[in-house]
Amino acid sequence: MGIAKYLKEIGRGKEGARNLDEAQARDLFEQALDGKLTQAELGAFAIGMRIKGESLEELAGFTAVAIERSLALDPRITPILLPSYNGARKLPNLSALLALLLAQQGLPVLVHGPTSDPTRVTTHELFSVLGLPVTREADGVHDAWARHEPVFVPTEAMCPALAPLLALRWELGLRNPAHTVAKLLVPRSSEGGRHALRVVNYTHPEYAASHAHFLAHTKANALLMRGTEGEPVADARRLPRLDAYVDGVLRPELGRAPAEGVLTELPLLPRTFDAPTTALAIQAMVSGEKPVPAPIAEQVEVLKRMHAVVEAARRPRGKLA
Numbered sequence: 290m291g292i293a294k295y296l297k298e299i300g301r302g303k304e305g306a307r308n309l310d311e312a313q314a315r316d317l318f319e320q321a322l323d324g325k326l327t328q329a330e331l332g333a334f335a336i337g338m339r340i341k342g343e344s345l346e347e348l349a350g351f352t353a354v355a356i357e358r359s360l361a362l363d364p365r366i367t368p369i370l371l372p373s374y375n376g377a378r379k380l381p382n383l384s385a386l387l388a389l390l391l392a393q394q395g396l397p398v399l400v401h402g403p404t405s406d407p408t409r410v411t412t413h414e415l416f417s418v419l420g421l422p423v424t425r426e427a428d429g430v431h432d433a434w435a436r437h438e439p440v441f442v443p444t445e446a447m448c449p450a451l452a453p454l455l456a457l458r459w460e461l462g463l464r465n466p467a468h469t470v471a472k473l474l475v476p477r478s479s480e481g482g483r484h485a486l487r488v489v490n491y492t493h494p495e496y497a498a499s500h501a502h503f504l505a506h507t508k509a510n511a512l513l514m515r516g517t518e519g520e521p522v523a524d525a526r527r528l529p530r531l532d533a534y535v536d537g538v539l540r541p542e543l544g545r546a547p548a549e550g551v552l553t554e555l556p557l558l559p560r561t562f563d564a565p566t567t568a569l570a571i572q573a574m575v576s577g578e579k580p581v582p583a584p585i586a587e588q589v590e591v592l593k594r595m596h597a598v599v600e601a602a603r604r605p606r607g608k609l610a
Contacts (some may be wrong), residue, residue, distance in 0.1 A: 292317050292330055300337035301320045308341075311610060315352025318466075322358060322450035335465035336455050343466050345502050349464055352473045352507070359448040364478035366397050366434065367510075367599055369592055373402035373471040374444075374518025376409030377562040385415040386571045387440035387522045390581065392590045396596055399430060400437035401447040401474065410564050412520070416441040416553075418568040420514045448474055460467060473503070483508060483536075484590070486599055491518030501532070501539075508537035512544075525556045525582035527528055531591050533600055543595055545587060556582040 295317045298307045309317065320326050321334060329336065362368065369391055373384045376572070391398045404413045416423055422433040422591070426445035434441035451474075454467035475485040489500055489511045497513070506513050513532040517524045533543035556581055559570040563595045573579040 290327060292320060292334065296330070296333050296337060299341050300333060303340055303519060306315075306337070306341040307330040307342035309347050311346040313355050315348040316339065316397060318354040322354060322455060323452075323601070324450075331454065334371060335454070335461060335463065338466050338589050339463050343499075345471060345506055348466070348469065348473075348499070348503055349506055351470050355448050355451055355470045356475055356477060359452045359474055360415070360427060360430075360442065360446060361476045362399075362430060362476040364484060366431075367477065367596060367603065368397045368399045368434075368485050369596060370475060370485055371400045371410035371521045372414075372474065372488070372490075373396065373400050373520055374468065374471055375516070376411040376490075377407050377567070378518050378519075379562070380518055380525075381559050381562040381567045381570065382412060382415060382520055382522075383517070383525060383567070383571065384412045384520045385419060385439075385568075386574055386581070387573065387585055388412075389419075389421075389575050390585070391505065392437055392439045393575070394589065394593050395437060395468045396593065397422060397434040397587045399442060399476075401437060401442045401444060402471075404443050404445075410562055410567065413441055413443065414564040415459065415568055415571070418564050419571065426500055427431050433515075442473060450539075467533070483510070483512065484599070484603060486596055487511040487591070488521040490519065490521045492519045501534075504534045505537045511546060512588075512595060514588075521581075523584040523588040525558055528541070528587055531588065533591065533595050535595065535601065540598070541593075543591065543593055543598065548584070558582075560603035564585050 295309060371384055371388055376382055388398045388400050402411055402412055405411060422438055423441045424430055430440050451471060452465055458464055491500055492499055500513055511534045515529045523529055528548040530547040533540045533547040557567045574581045
């Protein structure tokens with residue numbers, strides 16, 4: 290079949306490239322994820338899209354295809370999804386802290402991402418050091434939730450078809466649309482995954498608007514925020530803007546405005562960001578020996594309220610959907 294007709298549209302450079310519609314984007318990504326493309330085609334797609342950038346319709350099409358190939362979970366449960374794909378580079382990675390605090394509230398938390406990164410400290414490493422469950426099976430996810438524990442699912446299990454595209458980064462030296470799609474994954478279900486509550490984080494300001502349009506277009510339940518080094522956890526030093534979307538509608542009363550002004554107090558954070566040191570700090574915070582950074586505590590409360598609203602919308606009479 291091939292994707293030459295699509296490459297002619299997206300591969301004309303930043304000024305000359307044209308966007309695909311949602312149906313075309315679905316067709317292209319289906320071929321990519323189902324192993325129907327040559328390595329040359331995959332490389333051309335990755336570079337072309339890296340230069341052009343994804344349109345709303347393209348991102349919606351790509352993501353829908355990936356969700357159709359993602360791990361199937363019980364659709365009666367509304368999980369909170371923390372996509373952890375960047376890890377720690379300069380600051381402690383506190384995504385596992387956020388996951389543990391949410392689980393302490395009785396909420397089902399699923400973290401997904403890579404198991405290793407040669408340049409960063411991943412959340413998978415922290416889950417391993419902390420002795421938290423890591424699984425590749427739906428039963429393992431449900432068992433962890435029954436124990437009120439957060440669970441980590443490697444990307445290769447969350448969406449196996451996406452892994453080869455993500456791995457292209459190490460060959461090409463550049464990210465591609467699969468990295469954006471990975472952060473937007475939800476479990477496969479009869480509702481197309483719309484029941485899930487995602488934390489959608491961005492690193493560059495221009496992605497705030499594009500992700501907001503995506504969430505509205507796909508009628509998603511999501512907390513949109515600027516992440517900490519690309520992680521889905523609030524910066525421990527200063528609260529970022531927390532925008533709450535329920536069924537694609539921005540709900541300002543559920544979100545939070547960003548902290549403004551000069552910082553007057555810094556939280557107690559570990560001086561290094563290696564996994565063992567970070568894990569010890571997380572354990573101390575979860576046990577109450579040390580205070581949880583205020584921005585992260587605020588993020589927990591926002592997600593708790595959002596989860597209750599999403600649950601109420603799904604089960605208005607208190608019954609399982």
